[in-house]
Each structure stands twice: as C-alpha cells, then as structure tokens.
Amino acid sequence: MNNHKLNRYKSHNMKQQLIHFTILAVGLWFAGLVEVVSQPVPVVQPSKIYFVSALDISQVQQGWGEPHADRSVAGNRLSIGGQMFTNGLGTHADSEFVINLGGNAESFSASVGIDDEVSKHGSVVFKLLGDADGVLWHSKELHGGDASQSVNLSLAGVKQLTLFVDSGGNHEFDHADWSDAQITMTTGKPTAGSILKEEAIVLTPKSSPKPRINSAKVFGVRPGAPFLYTIAATGDRPMAFAAEGLPKGLQLDEKTGRITGSVPEKGEHAVTLRAKNALGKAERKLKIICGAQIGLTPAMGWNSWNCFASAVTADKVKSAADAMVVSGLINHGWTYINIDDYWQVNRNAKDQTLQGPHRDATGKILSNPRFPDMKGLTDYVHGKGLKIGLYSSPGPWTCGDCVASFDYELLDAQQYATWGFDYLKYDWCSYAPEMESLRGNPSKFPAAAKSWSSSKPNELEKLQKPYRIMRAALDQQNRDILYSFCQYGMGDSWEWVAEVGGNSGRTTIDITDTWSSMAGIGFKQNGHEKFAGPGHFNDPDMLVVGKVGWGPNLHPTRLTPNEQYTHISLWCLLASPLLIGCDMTQMDEFTLGLLTNDEVLEVDQDPLGRQAARVAQNGEVEVWSKDMEDGSKAVGLFNRGYSAAPITAAWADLGLSGHQKVRDLWRQKELGRFSGSFTANVPRHGVILVRISPEK
Numbered sequence: 263m264n265n266h267k268l269n270r271y272k273s274h275n276m277k278q279q280l281i282h283f284t285i286l287a288v289g290l291w292f293a294g295l296v297e298v299v300s301q302p303v304p305v306v307q308p309s310k311i312y313f314v315s316a317l318d319i320s321q322v323q324q325g326w327g328e329p330h331a332d333r334s335v336a337g338n339r340l341s342i343g344g345q346m347f348t349n350g351l352g353t354h355a356d357s358e359f360v361i362n363l364g365g366n367a368e369s370f371s372a373s374v375g376i377d378d379e380v381s382k383h384g385s386v387v388f389k390l391l392g393d394a395d396g397v398l399w400h401s402k403e404l405h406g407g408d409a410s411q412s413v414n415l416s417l418a419g420v421k422q423l424t425l426f427v428d429s430g431g432n433h434e435f436d437h438a439d440w441s442d443a444q445i446t447m448t449t450g451k452p453t454a455g456s457i458l459k460e461e462a463i464v465l466t467p468k469s470s471p472k473p474r475i476n477s478a479k480v481f482g483v484r485p486g487a488p489f490l491y492t493i494a495a496t497g498d499r500p501m502a503f504a505a506e507g508l509p510k511g512l513q514l515d516e517k518t519g520r521i522t523g524s525v526p527e528k529g530e531h532a533v534t535l536r537a538k539n540a541l542g543k544a545e546r547k548l549k550i551i552c553g554a555q556i557g558l559t560p561a562m563g564w565n566s567w568n569c570f571a572s573a574v575t576a577d578k579v580k581s582a583a584d585a586m587v588v589s590g591l592i593n594h595g596w597t598y599i600n601i602d603d604y605w606q607v608n609r610n611a612k613d614q615t616l617q618g619p620h621r622d623a624t625g626k627i628l629s630n631p632r633f634p635d636m637k638g639l640t641d642y643v644h645g646k647g648l649k650i651g652l653y654s655s656p657g658p659w660t661c662g663d664c665v666a667s668f669d670y671e672l673l674d675a676q677q678y679a680t681w682g683f684d685y686l687k688y689d690w691c692s693y694a695p696e697m698e699s700l701r702g703n704p705s706k707f708p709a710a711a712k713s714w715s716s717s718k719p720n721e722l723e724k725l726q727k728p729y730r731i732m733r734a735a736l737d738q739q740n741r742d743i744l745y746s747f748c749q750y751g752m753g754d755s756w757e758w759v760a761e762v763g764g765n766s767g768r769t770t771i772d773i774t775d776t777w778s779s780m781a782g783i784g785f786k787q788n789g790h791e792k793f794a795g796p797g798h799f800n801d802p803d804m805l806v807v808g809k810v811g812w813g814p815n816l817h818p819t820r821l822t823p824n825e826q827y828t829h830i831s832l833w834c835l836l837a838s839p840l841l842i843g844c845d846m847t848q849m850d851e852f853t854l855g856l857l858t859n860d861e862v863l864e865v866d867q868d869p870l871g872r873q874a875a876r877v878a879q880n881g882e883v884e885v886w887s888k889d890m891e892d893g894s895k896a897v898g899l900f901n902r903g904y905s906a907a908p909i910t911a912a913w914a915d916l917g918l919s920g921h922q923k924v925r926d927l928w929r930q931k932e933l934g935r936f937s938g939s940f941t942a943n944v945p946r947h948g949v950i951l952v953r954i955s956p957e958k
Contacts, residue, residue, distance in 0.1 A: 282688065306850070309368055314425070314443035315351045317361065318454035323776035323820060324357035325436070325783075334377040342375035343409035347441035352377065353672035355386045355429040355436035356778030360422060360455035361445070361455050367452065372443035373410040374401055376436070382406045383435035390415055391424035391904055404681065410441060422455060424904070426779045429782050434750075434771060435637070443786050455854040460945075462823045465928040466855040466862075469590075472542035473497035475535055476595050476860045479752035479891075480549045480869040482556040482797065486524050487742045490684075493519035493536040494595040495544065496860070504536040509550060520647050525552040549869070555797040556742045557765035559867045561685065561839040563598025563649070565804050568775075568843025571661055571813035572604045575615075575632040576639050583643045583650075585846035592647060594858045595867060598685055599643050600651035600841065605633050606664035620665045625673045627665060647737035651685025652678065656728030657692030666692065667732065669701050675735035678743060688732055695724035727751040733763035746801065754802075756790045759797035766839050768801045775806035775819040777947055781902060784832040785884065788876040792838055796871035801839050808844025808853040816845055823852065824948035825926065828900060831951040834866035835874035835888045835898050861927045862951065863905070865896040874898070877915040881943070885911050896927070896956040901944040909950070910941040921957040926950065 265329040315331035322329040327336070334340055334352040334578045341347070350372070351359070376384040388401040390413070398420075401411045413744050417423060423445075429508060445452050477494040489512055493503050501520040509531040512523040533548040538854045551558065564582055565575040583599045586592050608616040615631045622628060629636050643650040654674060655666035667688075678686060729747055736743050745765040748756045759767030769790060770783045783802050790800045807826045809816040833840060842857065849857075865888065874888035874896070882903035888896040895916055899909040913919055924933045924943070928951055933940075935957060942950040 268903070273753045276536070290398060305876065307494050309446050309448055310536075312445050312447060312452050313349055314359075314361070314440060314445065315349055316370075317452060319351060319359070321454040321456055322351075322353060322357060322359045323778050324354045324427075325774065325776070325933065326354040329353050329357070329359075329795075334379050334439060336379050337379075338379050340378070340439050340441050340826075341378040342373065342439055342441060343407065344378065345373075345410060347373065347439070349562055350439055350441035350443055351425075353427060353440070355427040355438050357427045357438065357781035358426075358776075358778050359425040361425070362453045362455045363417060363420055363445070363447070364420045364450055365419055366448050366450040367423070367449055368446040369414060369416050370423065370443070370445050371412075371414045373441045375404050375408055375410040375439060375441070376406045376441050378407070380406050380435040380437050384437060385429070386436050386438050387428045388438065388440070389428060391426055391698050392417070392420040393422055396904060406435065409441075409637060412434055416513050425551040427697040429786070434901075460823045462560050462852040464852055465827070465856040466859040467930050469496040469858070469860075471498040471539075471876055473501060473537040473539055473544040474609060474860065475537050475544050475546040476593065476863070477535065477546065477548065478559045478595060478867050478869075479547060480551065480558045480796070482551050482553065482558040482740055483525055484554065484556060485526060485528055485533065485552055486740060488680070489521065489525060490644065490647075490649060491521040492522070492592065492597070492776050493535050494593050495519060496590070496593045497514075497537065497544075498539050498541060501537055501539045504538075505548075506534040506536070507532055518647060525550070528553050529748055550684065554701075557744050557798075558796040559869065560799045560837055561598055561766065562596045562684075562745075562863070562867070562874060563600055563651070564596070564842040564846060565600040565602055565687075567602035567844045568804055568806060568810045569810060569816060571602075573813035574601060574604050576634065579639060579650075579908065580642055582846050583646050583648055584646060585609075585648050585849075589846060589849060589854060591846070591857060594860055595863060596842070598649050598651050598841070600653070600685055600687065601633075602653045602687065603662040603689075604664055605629050605636075605652060606654075606660065608662065608664045609659065610663050616664075620783045621670070625670060626677050627670065627674050628668075630664075636681040644682065648950070649684035651687065651746075652683050653687045653689065655689045655691045655693065656717065656732065657690075657694070657697070659692040661691035668693065668728075670733050671735040672738065675732065675739055675743075679739035679741040682741075683743060685744040685746065686732075686736070687746045687748055688729065690750065690752070693728050695721070695727070704873075714909070722753055722758070725749070725755070725757060729762045729764065735765075756793045756800050757799075760793070760795070764798060766799045766801040768803060770802055773803040775810050775821055777821060777825050780806060780825065780829050781947070782823060784829070784836070785876075785900075785902065788886075789875070790874035791875045791949070794871070794873040799837050799839060799871070800873060802833065802902055803837060804841040804843040806843050808842070808846075809848045809858055816848070819844070822947060824945050826852075826856055827951075828947060830862065831898050831928075831949045832886070832900070834862055835886050835951075837866060837868070837873045837888070837894060840866055859928060859930070861925075861930050861953070865927070865951075865953075867892070868896075883907055883909045885909065885915060887911075887916050890953070894953050897952050897954055899942055899944050899950040899952070901946060901948050904946055906945045909944050910939050911952075911954070912939045913937075916954065918954065923955045923957055925953045925955070927953055
C-alpha cells in the first residue's frame with residue numbers, strides 16, 4: 263500500500279473510531295453512568311484606565327490651599343510650560359496623596375510640573391512612593407516655566423501608591439500639577455487612601471505633686487514699663503512663693519506667684535525664686551535684665567486664628583484665658599492670649615457685629631461690636647496672671663479686610679498701650695511701597711489698596727520701612743509690647759528682623775494641619791539659625807495640634823500622633839515662638855501632654871537663645887542639634903521617611919567626644935552612657951528627642 267493510500271486509510275479508521283466512541287459516550291450519558299463536564303473558555307478582561315482626578319481628592323494633604331480636579335490649585339485650567347491639559351490634579355507642595363491599588367495595577371502615567379499661573383516662581387520635586395519600598399520614581403527639580411516632565415511607571419505588585427510633591431525651594435508659589443495622571447488597572451478600582459492610623463500614646467509623665475518651677479530663667483523689661491511675671495510652678499496647691507533679690511520697684515504676691523511693679527533703672531538683677539507646698543520645695547534662678555531689649559526667650563501662648571479665625575469674639579478670648587489657667591498650662595510657662603484678625607471693624611462685612619465707625623474723631627482705632635470693652639478685656643486676662651496681644655497690618659487693611667494701621671501707626675500704638683496690650687502681630691497684608699506717597703491723604707486708600715495687596719517688592723529698604731515706622735511708634739509707649747513681624751520671609755526677612763527691631767519674624771507662608779505643610783516649613787529652617795538669638799527669634803508659624811479649623815467649625819488636627827511629636831520637638835529645637843492654635847477648652851489628654859512636658863519646653867526656653875541646626879542628613883533621616891546654656895546639647899533624631907528606621911547621632915557631627923549621658927526628654931528618662939554615638943529606632947514621621955550631657 264503506497265503512502266497516499268495508507269494516510270487515507272488511517273484517516274478513515276480514525277473517523278470510524280471517533281464515531282464509535284461518540285455513540286458509546288452518548289449512550290452512557292443517557293444511562294447516567296458518566297457526567298460530561300463543560301470547561302468554560304476563560305475570558306480575558308481588558309485593562310481599564312482611571313484618572314487620578316476622579317478619585318476622592320479631599321484626602322490630599324498639602325501645604326497651602328485646596329486640591330482641585332482638572333484645575334490648578336488656584337482654580338485655573340492646567341498649564342505647564344505653555345502646554346494646556348484638560349485632565350489632572352492641581353496641588354501645592356508639600357503635598358501627599360495615598361492611593362490604594364491592592365496589587366492590581368499595571369502602570370501609572372502623567373505629565374508633571376509647576377503651573378504657569380505662578381510664572382517663573384516655584385521649585386518642586388515630584389515623587390511616586392510604593393508600599394515599604396520607598397521612592398519608585400522622582401522627577402528632576404522643576405521650576406516655574408519649565409516644560410512638563412513625563413512619567414510612565416510599572417506598578418506590578420504595588421498595593422499602595424503615594425503621589426508626593428516636595429518643595430524644592432522656599433515653599434512659596436509651589437503650584438504643582440499632576441497633569442493627565444492616570445492609573446491602569448488589571449482588575450478592581452483604585453481608591454483614595456489615608457495616612458496610616460497611629461495610637462495616640464501620651465509620653466509625658468504626670469507632674470509630681472511636689473513643687474517644680476518651670477518659668478523662663480531670664481526676663482527682659484524696659485525701665486519704667488509695667489512688669490508682670492507669673493512664677494510658673496507645678497505641684498499641689500496651696501503653694502507659697504518667695505523671691506529673693508528682686509530689684510527696687512517690684513513686689514511678689516506670695517499666694518499667686520505674680521511679680522508686678524516697674525524697674526526704674528537699667529541693670530541686671532539675680533533673683534532666686536522659691537515655691538513650697540506641704541510635700542516639698544523648689545527653687546530656680548531668674549535673671550531680670552532691665553534695658554532696651556525684651557522678649558529674651560521665645561513667646562509662649564495662644565493665638566485665635568487657627569481655631570476661630572474670623573469668628574473670634576471677646577467671650578472666646580476670655581474662655582481661652584480661663585482654659586489656660588484651668589488646664590494648668592499657665593503652670594508650665596504659657597503666658598500670652600493673642601487676638602488675631604477681626605477684632606477691628608470690617609469694611610465689607612454684612613454682619614452687623616463687624617460693622618461700625620473705623621476710628622473716633624481724634625483718629626483712634628475702634629474695635630468692632632464683638633469687642634465692646636478692650637480695656638476690660640486686657641484687665642480680665644492680666645487678672646489671671648497672663649498677658650494679651652492683638653493684630654494689625656502696615657497697610658490700610660488687614661488680610662481679612664479690617665481696619666489696619668497705615669498712616670495711623672503712632673495713634674494705634676498709643677491706643678494699644680492705653681488698652682493694656684503686651685504683644686503686636688504686624689501682618690504685611692495690603693501694604694505696598696507705592697502707597698507711601700499717600701501718607702496724609704487716607705481718602706485714596708480704598709481705591710488703591712486692592713491693586714497693591716499682591717505687591718511683593720524685592721528692595722530691602724522698602725520691605726523694612728513699614729516695620730521701622732511701627733517700631734518707632736511702639737518705642738514711644740511706656741509699655742513693653744512684644745513685636746512680631748509677619749512678612750512670610752519676603753526679602754529673607756530672617757536676616758534683618760533684629761536690625762529693624764522685631765522680637766520675632768515669620769519665615770514662611772501660613773501653616774496648615776498636614777504633614778506636608780508642617781514638615782515642609784519646619785525642616786526648611788536650617789540655615790536661619792545664625793540670625794536668631796535672645797530678643798529676636800525666627801517664627802515658622804503657629805502650632806497645629808489639638809482641635810483646629812480656622813473658624814467656626816473645628817476638627818482634630820490631621821497630623822498623626824508621631825507627626826505631632828515631631829512638630830513640637832522641632833519647634834522647640836528651633837527656639838520658635840510657641841503659639842497654640844487649638845481651642846484650649848477642648849483639649850484632650852494627648853494634646854495636653856504635648857504642651858506640658860517641661861523638659862521639652864526648656865529646650866525652647868533655654869536662656870542661651872540658640873536655634874538648632876541640621877548636623878547630619880541621610881536621605882529622609884535627619885539629626886538636628888541645639889546648644890544649651892548648661893553645656894549640654896538638645897538633639898532631635900527625625901525620620902521623614904515612610905517606614906521606621908534606625909538613626910544615629912554621631913559625636914563627630916555634634917562636636918562631642920568621650921562618654922556622654924543621654925536622656926529621653928519626652929519620656930523624661932535616662933537612656934544610659936554612650937561613647938561615640940547614640941542610635942535609636944524612629945517611627946515613620948517621628949522623632950526621638952534627647953539631651954546629651956558630658957559625663958561628670
């Protein structure tokens with residue numbers, strides 16, 4: 263049989279066998295002896311694309327403003343380097359957006375850059391973070407006007423993706439766009455996530471029932487000015503106070519611990535403070551310096567803006583003063599109760615409680631109906647052993663469009679002193695050098711101020727002038743009024759605050775209660791330390807712990823517990839003014855613990871007045887060090903990363919040698935004796951704050 267016939271035979275034979283098998287199978291099936299199982303053909307689902315801007319972007323944390331879908335942070339159409347985009351996410355550095363992927367994503371793509379709405383300003387780095395692996399991708403440093411940079415990243419196996427924008431410059435105008443940002447998913451959908459939850463553990467030990475004096479160790483006053491110093495002391499009451507070596511003109515109330523009066527002449531006075539109760543006694547040295555300089559340690563107090571903002575009233579201010587006493591904060595050195603904007607009359611408000619005449623017939627500024635008796639209010643606060651401050655601007659209007667001080671500086675300073683205020687926050691809003699030509703002609707202010715409100719001159723003399731004018735007006739008052747500049751760091755103001763007579767000077771835009779904002783501001787203070795010292799401190803803005811909200815609705819701070827420990831630790835190392843921003847009538851145990859750790863607060867209030875500097879950095883971990891009066895060093899080990907990490911403080915970086923004692927300040931606990939270095943494991947966004955002292 264040839265091959266051709268053989269193949270035909272085989273084929274025919276196979277067909278016959280198949281027919282016989284099929285008949286047999288069908289028969290068996292009818293007989294119920296076999297079960298035919300149908301195997302479905304798998305269907306391959308196509309990948310699906312999801313735009314990031316369609317997710318719940320309310321979870322975005324950012325340093326300024328609010329995130330916008332398909333718009334810039336300022337609400338404009340997305341535009342980078344002259345190229346327009348229809349889709350994307352507009353944020354402001356520092357910003358962070360967590361997205362849950364469940365390991366089902368294929369890729370992420372976007373075109374990133376600074377929005378054209380800020381022209382040539384701004385400087386940022388975009389980062390993509392994945393799970394515990396850290397940075398999966400980062401852009402180059404991008405500036406305003408640069409073309410967008412593209413990213414196309416595989417996300418295979420990534421369960422959680424974080425879109426992060428790091429401020430590459432001074433945190434201003436960092437309007438960052440994730441244009442055309444999209445995630446390709448194999449299955450499932452991406453969802454907006456939130457920062458990991460942490461347990462709010464109170465590290466601060468309870469205060470001893472025995473007396474402990476916590477007041478500042480140095481105090482400045484001008485000759486003849488009213489003197490008020492409350493000895494801050496913890497311990498069971500009743501408590502008796504004493505003061506040895508008080509200068510002529512001062513007297514102590516032995517029951518309240520308040521020192522009042524006035525010092526007639528310049529000089530330095532060494533005073534010994536004592537406190538005694540049934541369980542023991544304590545003492546502390548105090549140096550009173552009577553001279554031209556006040557504010558020798560950073561101010562500690564409260565400010566109304568971060569909780570009440572435009573909803574502030576005299577009753578809320580009184581409640582804040584009550585809370586500072588009842589909570590015991592006054593016993594830890596907290597002193598000032600400061601009213602921010604909206605105590606004045608507002609030029610545009612329809613609310614009658616903000617309306618009224620701006621000034622009286624002699625030109626003296628008037629408060630709005632919410633503050634019917636300013637002198638009575640200051641007397642109320644002083645009667646509790648506290649001090650009180652208020653707010654104005656060098657332009658004709660404040661940031662909130664209330665009456666401000668331009669061309670009325672001397673009259674306003676006189677009024678503040680007459681009312682009895684002890685602190686002035688002076689905010690740049692609505693001032694521009696061009697208006698100097700209008701002095702003496704206030705009728706032109708309303709028409710001019712609107713166009714001037716965004717003016718930001720670069721000429722140093724013009725930046726300084728309005729602050730010099732108010733400084734001269736305050737100097738003419740027989741009252742010590744702490745002078746706080748708020749100029750947002752324009753013209754590198756930290757370099758000349760002392761020269762112009764400021765007791766503190768803002769170095770940054772306003773803070774918000776996010777890690778992006780707080781860390782973006784705080785860790786950029788490095789390099790400013792050379793310009794800080796007794797009587798003139800750098801101010802990275804107020805504290806955002808507790809219940810905040812910028813009025814009238816409040817919410818718990820969005821900072822995690824570890825981030826709050828970082829916040830307080832860093833601000834104390836920076837010798838920053840410490841101004842509580844929360845509603846003190848609603849403080850929980852955790853918030854109170856943050857604000858009442860005397861060993862931590864002593865870092866801020868150290869008489870040497872030094873600001874910490876960064877002495878070591880390795881990626882996202884940093885070591886900051888501050889010289890203390892007693893020769894020790896306060897050292898912060900900070901983890902800015904996304905998972906716990908060991909951090910080492912090396913003696914070589916700190917300028918130390920030999921054996922050193924290390925004390926954990928938050929836990930108030932000795933950690934032991936170390937040589938060469940100290941290492942600790944630090945949680946995500948957390949800190950270990952220690953004091954390192956030579957072994958005696």
